[in-house]
Amino acid sequence: MSEDDTKDNKQGHEDGETRRDFLYLTAAAFGAVGAASFAWPLIDQMNPAADTLALSSTEVDLAPIEEGQSITVMWRGKPVFVRHRTAKEIEEAKAVDLTVLRDKQADSDRVQEGKEKWLVMVGICTHLGCVPAGQKDTDVKGDYDGWFCPCHGSHYDSSGRIRKGPAPTNLEIPEYTFLSDTLIKIG
Amino acid sequence: MGSGNRKKLDNPALEWLDSRLPIVSMIQKEYGVFPTPKNFNYFWNFGAIAMVMLVTMIITGIVLAMNYATTASDAFDSVERIMRDVNHGWLLRYLHSNGASFFFIAVYIHMFRGMYYGSYKQPRELLWMMGVLIFLLMMATAFMGYVLPWGQMSFWGATVITNLFSAIPLVGDSIVTLLWGGFSVDNPTLNRFFALHYLFPFLIVAVVFLHVWALHVTGSNNPSGIEAKGKQDTLPFHPYYTMKDAFGIVVFLVIYATFVFFLPNALGHADNYIPANPLVTPAHIVPEWYFLPFYAILRAITFDIGIPFTDIVLIPAKLGGVLAMFGSIALLFVLPFLDKHPVRSSRYRPWYKWFFIAFTVNAFILGVCGGKPAEGIWVPLAQASTLYYFAFFMVIIPFLNKKEPVLELPGSISESVLNKKGAKA
Amino acid sequence: MVFLFVAPQAHAAGGNTAELPDVHFSFEGPFGTYDRGALQRGFQVYKNVCSACHAMKYLSYRNLADMGYSEGQIKAIAADYEVTDGPNEEGEMFERTARPSDKFKAPYANDAQARYANNGALPVDLSLIAKARGEGPHYLYGLLTGYEAPPEGVTLAIGQHWNKYMEGNKIAMAAPLSDDVVAYEDGTPTTKEQYAKDVSHFLMWAAEPKMEVRKRTGIKVVLFLLAFAGIMYAVKKKIWADLKKK
Numbered sequence: 028m029s030e031d032d033t034k035d036n037k038q039g040h041e042d043g044e045t046r047r048d049f050l051y052l053t054a055a056a057f058g059a060v061g062a063a064s065f066a067w068p069l070i071d072q073m074n075p076a077a078d079t080l081a082l083s084s085t086e087v088d089l090a091p092i093e094e095g096q097s098i099t100v101m102w103r104g105k106p107v108f109v110r111h112r113t114a115k116e117i118e119e120a121k122a123v124d125l126t127v128l129r130d131k132q133a134d135s136d137r138v139q140e141g142k143e144k145w146l147v148m149v150g151i152c153t154h155l156g157c158v159p160a161g162q163k164d165t166d167v168k169g170d171y172d173g174w175f176c177p178c179h180g181s182h183y184d185s186s187g188r189i190r191k192g193p194a195p196t197n198l199e200i201p202e203y204t205f206l207s208d209t210l211i212k213i214g
Numbered sequence: 215m216g217s218g219n220r221k222k223l224d225n226p227a228l229e230w231l232d233s234r235l236p237i238v239s240m241i242q243k244e245y246g247v248f249p250t251p252k253n254f255n256y257f258w259n260f261g262a263i264a265m266v267m268l269v270t271m272i273i274t275g276i277v278l279a280m281n282y283a284t285t286a287s288d289a290f291d292s293v294e295r296i297m298r299d300v301n302h303g304w305l306l307r308y309l310h311s312n313g314a315s316f317f318f319i320a321v322y323i324h325m326f327r328g329m330y331y332g333s334y335k336q337p338r339e340l341l342w343m344m345g346v347l348i349f350l351l352m353m354a355t356a357f358m359g360y361v362l363p364w365g366q367m368s369f370w371g372a373t374v375i376t377n378l379f380s381a382i383p384l385v386g387d388s389i390v391t392l393l394w395g396g397f398s399v400d401n402p403t404l405n406r407f408f409a410l411h412y413l414f415p416f417l418i419v420a421v422v423f424l425h426v427w428a429l430h431v432t433g434s435n436n437p438s439g440i441e442a443k444g445k446q447d448t449l450p451f452h453p454y455y456t457m458k459d460a461f462g463i464v465v466f467l468v469i470y471a472t473f474v475f476f477l478p479n480a481l482g483h484a485d486n487y488i489p490a491n492p493l494v495t496p497a498h499i500v501p502e503w504y505f506l507p508f509y510a511i512l513r514a515i516t517f518d519i520g521i522p523f524t525d526i527v528l529i530p531a532k533l534g535g536v537l538a539m540f541g542s543i544a545l546l547f548v549l550p551f552l553d554k555h556p557v558r559s560s561r562y563r564p565w566y567k568w569f570f571i572a573f574t575v576n577a578f579i580l581g582v583c584g585g586k587p588a589e590g591i592w593v594p595l596a597q598a599s600t601l602y603y604f605a606f607f608m609v610i611i612p613f614l615n616k617k618e619p620v621l622e623l624p625g626s627i628s629e630s631v632l633n634k635k636g637a638k639a
Numbered sequence: 640m641v642f643l644f645v646a647p648q649a650h651a652a653g654g655n656t657a658e659l660p661d662v663h664f665s666f667e668g669p670f671g672t673y674d675r676g677a678l679q680r681g682f683q684v685y686k687n688v689c690s691a692c693h694a695m696k697y698l699s700y701r702n703l704a705d706m707g708y709s710e711g712q713i714k715a716i717a718a719d720y721e722v723t724d725g726p727n728e729e730g731e732m733f734e735r736t737a738r739p740s741d742k743f744k745a746p747y748a749n750d751a752q753a754r755y756a757n758n759g760a761l762p763v764d765l766s767l768i769a770k771a772r773g774e775g776p777h778y779l780y781g782l783l784t785g786y787e788a789p790p791e792g793v794t795l796a797i798g799q800h801w802n803k804y805m806e807g808n809k810i811a812m813a814a815p816l817s818d819d820v821v822a823y824e825d826g827t828p829t830t831k832e833q834y835a836k837d838v839s840h841f842l843m844w845a846a847e848p849k850m851e852v853r854k855r856t857g858i859k860v861v862l863f864l865l866a867f868a869g870i871m872y873a874v875k876k877k878i879w880a881d882l883k884k885k
Contacts, residue, residue, distance in 0.1 A: 047877055054460075054874050057867045064863075068302035069277050076281075077299040081701050081740035091728075294697045294767070297849070304849040305856070453878050461871035468864045475857020476669050479770060487771035487846070497806070 084214035086206070089145065097162045099150060102213045106150040106158055107201060108174075109211075112185060117143050119172060120186035130196040134186040137200055147203050147211065148187045152176040154194040159183060174198070244430050249448035250455050251436035253631050257331075258434070258455075259462030260324040266463050267317035268422065272415050274310040275359075282362065284408045286401040289364035290489045308478040314356050315481045316470045318504035321349060329549070330570055332558030333435040339550035341428040346547045348421050353505070355414040358407040360502060361399075365486030370499050372399045372407070378512075381533040398492060438630035439559025440623055447627040498587055506584030507577050512539040513588050514600040538600065545607040552607055554615045557623065565618040569610050576602045657803040659774060659781040664840055669858070672851050673844050678706035680823055681841025684834050687821045689765065692757060692812075694745035697766035698845055701739040705848055706841075713739050720744040758798040760811035769839070769846040776839040778804065783835035786814035 075083075085102045087109055092098055097110040112120075120134040138146055152159050154176065160166040161174035161183070169175030169182035171190045176183075181192030188197040203213040220239050223229040232238040281300050283292035296303035325345070328334055334342030361372045376393045380386040395402030433442060442448050449455070473480065481503060485496045501509050515534035520527040529537065545552075560567040576599050583596035624630040665674040682703070685695070700717040708716070717737040722744055725732035737744060746762075747753035754761050769775045781804035789801035795809060802810045816831045816838075823829055827837075844850075 050870065050874055050877060054867075054870045057863075057870055058460075061863065061867060064860075068305050069273060071301045072277050072281065072303060072306060074301050076295070076301060076303070077701075078295065078699070078740075079299075081699065291697075298697060298702075304853060308853075449882070454882070457871065457875045457878050461868065461875045464864055464868040464871050468861060468868060471857065471860045471864055475853055475860060478853070484771055484773050484775075487767045 084212055086210060086212050088210055090209040094144070095164075099162055100213075102149075102201065107213060108146070108148050108150040108162060108187075108198075110146040110162075112144050112146055116172065116185035120184060123184065123186075123188075129189050132188060132197055137186050137188070137197070139205065142205060145211075146185075146187060147201065147213065149199040149201055150174075151199070152178065152181055152194055153189065153196045153198065154179055154181050154192070159198070244451075245456070246450065246452045248430065248451040249433065249442065249445070250451045251434055251442050251447060251627055252449045252454075253436050253438060253627050254434075254455065254458070255437050256462060257323065257327040258436075259459055259466075260320050260327060262459040263463055263466045264317065264320040264324055265422065266466075267313060267320050268415070268418060271310065271313050271317055272419070274306050274313060275412070275415065277306055278310055279412060282408075284362075284405055286364060286404050286490070289362060289404060293363045305474070308474045312470065312473045312478060312481060314359065315502070315504065316466070316473070317352065318356070320466065321352065322504070325349065325546075326574060328435075329573075330560045330567075331435055331437055332439050332553070332560070332563075334550045335553065335558050336550070337432050338428075338435060341425060341432060342550055343547055344421055344425045344428060346543070348418055348425060349546075350543065351414055351418045351421065355411060355418065356502065356504065358411040358414070361404065361407045362411065363486060364404065364490045366488040366490060366494075366496050367483045367486040367499070369399060369490035369492065370495055371501055372403060374499060375501075376403075378536050378539075381530075381536040383533070400492075435558060436627060437559060438561065438624065438627055439557065440627055440630060443626045500585055503581065503585070506582075507580035508539050508542060508584070510580040510584035510596045511542050511600045511603065512536065513584070514538065514593075514596040516588075516593060516597075538604075542600075542603060545604070549607065549611075552611050555611075555618060556620055562621045562623055563614075563618060564621070566611075566614050569606065569614070572602070573606045576606075656806060656808070657781075657785070659777050659804060660784065662777060662780050662836060662839075664776055664836075664843065666840070666843060666850060669854060671854070673706070674840065675707040676825060676827070677837050677840040678844050679708070680825070680827060680833075681837035681839070681844075682706065683823070684816075684821050684838040685765070685841055688815050688834075689838065690743075690746060692746055692753070692762035693765045694747070694762075695743045695766045695845060696745060696764050698743045699739070700737065700741060700743070702848060706844065710739070717741060758811065760798070762812070765842055765845065767846045769843040771846075775846075776843045779839040779842055780835050782810075783816055783838065784832055 083103055085100060085107075087098075087100050087107075089109070089111070092109065092111045094111050095113045097108055099106045099108055101107070117134070123134070125131045125133060134143075137148070150158050150162070155178060157176050157178035159174035159176040159181070161168045167175045167177075169191075171182050171184035173185045173187060173190075174183040175181070176192065176194065179193050181194035182190045183194075183198055184190050186197075187200075189195070201213050203211050206212050220232065220236050223232055223238060228238050278296065281292065281296050281303060283289055293307070296307050298304075300306075328342060328345070357371070357375060361368045376390055376399065379389045379393065382389060391397065393403070394400065395406060436442070483500065488496075500506070512535045515531055515538050517534075518527045518531050519529040519534050555563065555566065557563050560570055580596065580599045580603065583592050583599060586592040588596075624633055665671055665677070685693075700713050703713050703716065704710070717739050720737040720741075721734045722737045722741050723732050724735050727733055747756065750761055769779060772778045774781075782802060785802045785804035787801055787803055789795055789808075793801070795801060798811055799809045800811070800813055801808055816834045818831050819829045821829065821834060827833060847853075
């Protein structure tokens, strides 16, 4: 701070003026630093609090989910879709030609190796944040046997990839790990 | 406020703005070149300091409100969550809770300064009265704010203070039920207190605006109490007083920060870290320190007031206490009309000066009495101090109006400054 | 200023209680910090003795990281407890192993159960006790070491005990500490006084976990403001000096 100030000072003023300007600039700098340091806690208090962060991972037991069924779990206040996919859905997902996709991503990049039947993703449409339908058997699943967002008509396939409608990207895959064959930890 | 004869500004962007809404000229006029007496001492810093504290309270209050839960079942827990889990939450809360105390410190000094130098006198009566209104709004805001953490002192303080209104004859009980929204201090009370605690500071801002407006109509008083007679007596507000105020503000902040960071609970009560319990009253209920003098006056009326030698009671003790407390503030309000002595500053009022110093000491004694249990020596001491408080306004000041000699004053502020210099040398 | 300091102390003065014993804690003073060893030992005392009756509802197992425990150690501590969660899909509440994000397990399901189990006296929550009592940890230390036989002529009701530091001297809690009730691993003497000191230390931390960061920040803020005040004084003087020259 002081170095910059002295540089600024050297241009221009001579005689006793220099010391005074230096003083004023230092005072202004202190005021600015003080104000900024006071502003930061006021802003940062809006970030997630320690108790919120402590709840940022969730474990999900997969055992009760039968083939062709989905469950929705809450994770960081958002719905996460966990789907036990049928062989037909996996086939369809794998068979898609990547060049026709808006957000080019192979099915194998969206599931974990050897666990292709488990599709885990954040159930929030990448368009404007609605929750797509398709979790229940009775839901409209869209034109691609996956999910359909009723808000603005985005169609997702059985790998959760955007196929038609306004959404820009595929449904997001959260970070998760298999703790055992039937237990995953999201986050 | 008016744009009157606006000077054209050099900066085209500012000129564009100013020709449509002359706020730049207004700031220049009111805070730039505004002629201000040149002989202020450091007591004149406390208006600006109070303003800084008001802004600090509003800002920290708004961010606390983002994390606070306004229900009786969750309020205490949410405050603890702020203290433990919210980022910098402990800092924001300690800034706010200690900020209330420091706001009152600044305002009390500001008020005592006004009384010592006669700043309330003609033509500044309305200015003073708006100041007292700000003080009243602050007291209401602080009281309701203290209820929000929903600790034992919050709850019992709210119970005791709202019960004051039950002293009003006939309608008292109905008023108290109305204030509570029920039959005791409970969730509805907490909810409305929060709503009003959030609203009142903005009313304070509005009255502060009027207060400053009125100040800029009459101009400031000064330690000599002599009106400025021309340019030789004044200085432009900027840079002379902006920088002097800034210095005073930073010094004040050092003391404030010392409390926030090293003694954050020194001005509070341990009992308020116990969640509110309607079944158990704390052994000793005390309001926050800034209410103690008024609390002492409230408790000083321990006797019924009636017609001597009969059993007829005109004012029962309970009502008497409440009237005395509100009366003590009402007297501040009408002070400009009680004090008719032509001289403003205590510098040139040898009698008033000493009565006023005694008044200040008396206020401290009342504060100490208010913090002590109402027993033993503290009761008669509080009563004697209460008597002096009222006598000061109702007997001493009218007496001085008639009897205190009017000294010959220096011809001008400049002359008064020179005299002082000369006396020192 | 005198006024300010007098007021808060007014209510702290107890009735007929003895003067608190002189004990020093490392967290006192503007530079004081918590002693991690004392905190861990104090937690051990709380866990093995106090937690049988007293809850600490504002603390979570994750908070133990502050006193120097690793994530693994915290998980292991939490895993000793079963907490109630739910409801599950069948609408039933169920028990599961505690996680670091869980609050400290409370000894009783509710206040009524706590009273019933303790002769009608409610063991207070200890999360804030060090701030909720005048003199804080000094009082707690005194209380824990202040049990004595009642003076002659005083009869105690069943379930009452004599404590020279308790307000009114009669306390429903039996003396909780005695020598060698908790095994320390770091060689610290296992005396009643040491336990009392460590657990008071722990309870102060529990009540004011942000004290260290508060004081650290405070030193920076106060030094900054002092420097700023110096600069503003120079600025003010300079401006007013120029005036006098004219």
